[in-house]
Amino acid sequence: MVDDIDNPVDNQVPGWHLALLLLAGFRELVDETHRRLAEQGHAGARPTHGFALQAIGGGATNAELATRLGVTKQAAAKTITSLEREGYVTRTNDTIDARRVIVRPTERGIQFLSLSATAFELAVAEWRARVGTDAVDQLGATLRGLGLTTGRFDLAAWSG
Secondary structure, X not given: OEEEOOEEOOOOOOHHHHHHHHHHHHHHHHHHHHHHHHHOOOOOOOHHHHHHHHHHOOOEOHHHHHHHHOOOHHHHHHHHHHHHHOOXXXXXXXXXXXXXXXXXXXXXXXXXXXXXXXXXXXXXXXXXXXXXXXXXXXXXXXXXXXXXXXXXXXXXHHHO
8 A cells, every 4th residue: 555656555666666775876876977987077977878888898799789788789889989089989890800890999988887886886985975875885786686687778668
């Protein structure tokens, strides 16, 4: 039973509302991280940039990036173009097969990932200050206990 959507009477949050709360938490962390990144010279950065740079790692082709992100090759190409426009990646011909183009992070891309990691830690630290370290740690432990994975998100197809 719920008397107010954010204050369940019996402490049980309806399933649909739990999903919205998890999404709101994700959005808050990402938005706060990107606010901090903008202050540090990365105003053009988008959430997909961080996910894509993580997936690119030391280097990847367009097809490899598409597979790693779980998106189409066209979506990966669009993301690469956006990353390149922001100065986060560069394209080079493969030294073994000149037909293959490898996308690699630039120094700016590596810096962005480092700043992003720090910004996420600061955003989580704000949560710890608001509800306590134990609560945030328990939330993480609970989500890990559910067996959730963070390796591959096909957000474009899922939300599209």
